[in-house]
Amino acid sequence: MNEKEMLxxxxxxxxxLNGHFILSSGRHSARYLQSALVLMDLENATxxxxxxIRHVDxxxxxxxxxxxxxGLVIGQEVARxxxxxxxxTERKEGEMQLRRGFTIPDDARFLVVEDVITTGGxxxxxxxxxxxxxGLPVKVLAVVDRAPGSDDRFDVPYATALSLDVxxxxxxxxxxxxxxxxxxxxxxxxxxA
Ligand code: ZN
Numbered sequence: 105m106n107e108k109e110m111l112x113x114x115x116x117x118x119x120x121l122n123g124h125f126i127l128s129s130g131r132h133s134a135r136y137l138q139s140a141l142v143l144m145d146l147e148n149a150t151x152x153x154x155x156x157i158r159h160v161d162x163x164x165x166x167x168x169x170x171x172x173x174x175g176l177v178i179g180q181e182v183a184r185x186x187x188x189x190x191x192x193t194e195r196k197e198g199e200m201q202l203r204r205g206f207t208i209p210d211d212a213r214f215l216v217v218e219d220v221i222t223t224g225g226x227x228x229x230x231x232x233x234x235x236x237x238x239g240l241p242v243k244v245l246a247v248v249d250r251a252p253g254s255d256d257r258f259d260v261p262y263a264t265a266l267s268l269d270v271x272x273x274x275x276x277x278x279x280x281x282x283x284x285x286x287x288x289x290x291x292x293x294x295x296x297a
Pocket of ligand 1: 124132133275278279281282
């Protein structure tokens with residue numbers, strides 16, 4: 105599947121919207137992307153995970169981890185295809201943690217999977233938790249990179265299936281607000297691009 109086909113998949117799922125949106129960062133954008141709407145069709149999840157694992161060799165990893173909530177569906181599907189155990193980290197009171205009784209064998213090698221990456225903050229926090237528990241993050245995979253070209257986000261190799269360079273604007277200098285044709289809406293939290 106090429107990038108054009110992936111974008112068509114997002115459009116078909118109603119997951120790639122054009123308008124005037126307030127992103128989770130507070131910035132405004134003319135495009136919004138909600139991977140959860142694509143991944144609710146498990147065939148799409150399999151197709152996207154299949155694209156992602158082209159970038160890895162299963163023998164390099166012991167386990168797959170994702171930061172909740174965004175990475176859960178695609179992370180589990182990647183783990184299924186690679187036949188590896190899947191765990192996730194999650195925020196409690198804002199702080200990324202390992203919960204649910206998950207444990208990490210010493211020096212276990214991790215593939216880290218996320219749906220949409222912008223700054224990569226959740227992935228970095230997830231990797232920190234893994235390291236604190238004795239694991240070794242080896243590589244990051246993300247379905248969508250909405251800020252391609254920012255190659256210094258992670259200290260491990262990184263690959264993505266779909267790059268979507270989304271222009272965003274500070275709320276006080278947003279040309280869409282200035283045009284005032286369409287009020288800004290806040291359609292969701294994580295996964296927005
Ligand atoms: Zn605006």
